[in-house]
Amino acid sequence: MKIRIGYEIVYDLPQPTPMIMILGAHPTRSGDLIEPDRLKTDPAVPITRYRDGFDNMCSRLVAPAGRVRLYGNGIVRDSGVPEEVPHAAPQHAVEDLPSDTLVYLLGSRYCDTDRLSEIAWSLFSTGPPGWARVQAICDYVHDHITFGYEYARPTKTAWEAFNEGNGVCRDYAHLAIAFCRCMNIPARYCTAYLGDIGVPPVDAPMDFAGSFEAYLGGRWYTFDPRNNMPRIGRILIGRGRDAADVPITHTFGPNTLVSFKVITDEIV
Structure with missing residues (x-):
C-alpha cells in the first residue's frame, strides 16, 4: 500500500520568530519513504535539522515577520495490515x-x-x-x-x-x-x-x-x-x-495561526 502524506500550516508573525517543529515521518519510517515529506517554507529560510532526546527529527528555523507557510508532501509505503493486537504480551515487574x-x-x-x-x-x-x-x-x-x-x-x-x-x-x-x-x-x-x-x-x-x-x-x-x-x-x-x-510547532514569540491542513490518503 502507498499513502500520500502532507501538511500545510500558515502563520502570521508580527516579528522575526524562532520556531521548532516536529513535522514529517519519524526516522523509524525512513526506509518506507518513497518521497520524503521534508519540511519546506514560503518564503524560503534556512532550516537546521537535529535529533532530540527522544530520537525525533526536529526542524529549527527563524521565520521572518509576516505570513509564513510551512509545508511538506510525501509518499510512504505501508504494509496495509491492521496494527498488532498482542493478547499474550505480559507486564514486566x-x-x-x-x-x-x-x-x-x-x-x-x-x-x-x-x-x-x-x-x-x-x-x-x-x-x-x-x-x-x-x-x-x-x-x-x-x-x-x-x-x-x-x-x-x-x-x-x-x-x-x-x-x-x-x-x-x-x-x-x-x-x-x-x-x-x-x-x-x-x-x-x-x-x-x-x-x-x-x-x-x-x-x-x-x-x-x-x-x-x-x-x-x-x-x-x-x-x-x-x-x-x-x-x-x-x-x-x-x-x-x-x-x-512532541510539538508539531513550537513558536518562540507571538503568532496567529491562519490555517492548518493535513493530508493522509491511500494512493489507489
Missing part, C-alpha cells in the same frame, strides 16, 4: 524493566499521575495484568471521554480530562498514559498521520492523531483509546513523555 523505559513511568506535564494513582488502582488493579490491563484502560478512557474539538485547550491535563469527561485525541492518550504509569506500565505519547483507511470516512478536517505506546513483553505496542481499534496506515511522527515533548 518494575525491577525487570530496561532502564530507558523508566522515564515513561513518571508523571509529566500533561500526565499528572500523582492525582490519578488512587483512581487507577481502584479501577484496574483487580483485572489481569499485561495487554488485558492496558486494553481495559483504553476501553475505560474511550467510554469516559466525549470527543469534540470544542473541548480542546493547550493546558488540559489528564486529571482535567478525567474530571471534565471530554477532549480530543491527545486528551484520550494523556489519560490512558497516566493510568498505565500509575499501574507500573511504561507508556509514551505518540503523534502520527492517520487517515480513514479501512474505516468509514469521518466528516471532519484531517488532523494529526494522538495515541500512545505501552511497553509489554519486551517491546512497545501501539494503543489508541480514542478510536479503540487496530488501524491501518498509522505513520509515526514523534514520541515523548506527553504532547509537550
Whole structure:
C-alpha cells in the first residue's frame, strides 16, 4: 500500500520568530519513504535539522515577520495490515524493566499521575495484568471521554480530562498514559498521520492523531483509546513523555495561526 502524506500550516508573525517543529515521518519510517515529506517554507529560510532526546527529527528555523507557510508532501509505503493486537504480551515487574523505559513511568506535564494513582488502582488493579490491563484502560478512557474539538485547550491535563469527561485525541492518550504509569506500565505519547483507511470516512478536517505506546513483553505496542481499534496506515511522527515533548510547532514569540491542513490518503 502507498499513502500520500502532507501538511500545510500558515502563520502570521508580527516579528522575526524562532520556531521548532516536529513535522514529517519519524526516522523509524525512513526506509518506507518513497518521497520524503521534508519540511519546506514560503518564503524560503534556512532550516537546521537535529535529533532530540527522544530520537525525533526536529526542524529549527527563524521565520521572518509576516505570513509564513510551512509545508511538506510525501509518499510512504505501508504494509496495509491492521496494527498488532498482542493478547499474550505480559507486564514486566518494575525491577525487570530496561532502564530507558523508566522515564515513561513518571508523571509529566500533561500526565499528572500523582492525582490519578488512587483512581487507577481502584479501577484496574483487580483485572489481569499485561495487554488485558492496558486494553481495559483504553476501553475505560474511550467510554469516559466525549470527543469534540470544542473541548480542546493547550493546558488540559489528564486529571482535567478525567474530571471534565471530554477532549480530543491527545486528551484520550494523556489519560490512558497516566493510568498505565500509575499501574507500573511504561507508556509514551505518540503523534502520527492517520487517515480513514479501512474505516468509514469521518466528516471532519484531517488532523494529526494522538495515541500512545505501552511497553509489554519486551517491546512497545501501539494503543489508541480514542478510536479503540487496530488501524491501518498509522505513520509515526514523534514520541515523548506527553504532547509537550512532541510539538508539531513550537513558536518562540507571538503568532496567529491562519490555517492548518493535513493530508493522509491511500494512493489507489
